[in-house]
Amino acid sequence: MASDSGKRxxxxxxxxxxxxxxxxxxxxxPYRPxxxxxxxGLDLGAWASESFRVPDETPPDDQPFGDPKLQ
Structure with missing residues (x-):
């Protein structure tokens, strides 16, 4: 049995x-991290209001993919 030296x-x-x-x-x-x-609460509010976004490089549906000079 190991002795407990009281150290944490x-x-x-x-x-x-x-x-x-x-x-x-x-x-x-209880709030970690x-x-x-x-x-x-501030962080949750930012997520709820969609303040955190990942940039999307996909063109809109009405624009073709790729370099327009090549088409």
């Missing part, structure tokens, strides 16, 4: 994706 592993601190501040990344932080309910 150091808590992992990460950068909050919303504000950039310190956030404790552990099961004890965010630092607070405010940051978590």
């Amino acid at each position: 592993a150091p808590q992992r601190v990460v950068k909050c994706p919303q504000c950039g501040g310190d956030s404790i990344y552990s099961p004890g932080n 965010f630092c607070s309910a405010r940051c978590k």
Whole structure:
């Protein structure tokens, strides 16, 4: 049986994706990876309003694919 010396592993601190501040990344932080309910809500709001977008290089349906000079 291993003895418990009373030492705990150091808590992992990460950068909050919303504000950039310190956030404790552990099961004890209900907002992880965010630092607070405010940051978590701001991030959710940005997703809901479609502020996070991935650029799409596909041309609209009425434009042909490829280089127009080659057609």
